[in-house]
Amino acid sequence: MSGNDRLPAEERRKWILDKLKSLGVPMTGKELGELTNVSRQVIVGDITLLKAKEEPIIATSQGYLYLSEQNGPNKIEKTFVCKHASEKTEDELNIMVDHGLTVKDVRIEHPVYGDLSASIMVSNRQEVKDFIRRIDIANAVYLSKLAEGGIHMHTVLSDNEKQIADAEQALKNAGILLE
Known part of the structure; x- marks a missing residue:
């Protein structure tokens, strides 16, 4: 994302999900907020909604992490x-x-x-x-x-x-x- 672009809520949540999946390491709400031009509180709400849809996202001491195969079943x-x-x-x-x-x-x-x-x-x-x-x-x-x-x-x-x-x-x- 760039500049002051703001994605509609559903697109932003998809972007957050894709970002967390691709990283494989935790990312803070503040960082996600800066990248999507919204507040950390908006990100907290987005993460809560993604979790409610049973996305395997956890809040760690370093930030939000998507639980993938590399840190799970194997x-x-x-x-x-x-x-x-x-x-x-x-x-x-x-x-x-x-x-x-x-x-x-x-x-x-x-x-x-x-x-x-x-x-x-x-x-x-x-x-x-x-x-x-x-x-x-x-x-x-x-x-x-x-x-x-x-x-x-x-x-x-x-x-x-x-x-x-x-x-x-x-x-x-x-x-x-x-x-």
Whole structure:
């Protein structure tokens, strides 16, 4: 798109969908808004409508991501149950990404709300650092702090079982994996 061109809503949503599909990496609402000459809030509404049409778009800590084959079915998925102090969150995530894993989400069982989850989608140390920085800037609380006893789960994606086994052993060695 260029200049001050504004697409009609349906065309804009198709453009957003095509853009997210072709990228394969997250893109923020602000970036999408700038490219389509609308506000970030308009993009949030567009994404909500696309999700309602069952498009596999998730909101990650880096932006919106279209879940394609490359980050889905061909990957091995595993859930780790963890417990540690908040100060160890960066170490925990770095252990997983250092072993070639993508940390897809964090999930907890909240005493009032039940199951809560948040998409993380980090796969390298820079993404972990950016995630931690955004938590700090927002003065946000880690989801694990809302869980009884700090027990939380991470869904991870991997190319092979060895990466998962090695990460699992490293998390055990660090005293983070709950057994």
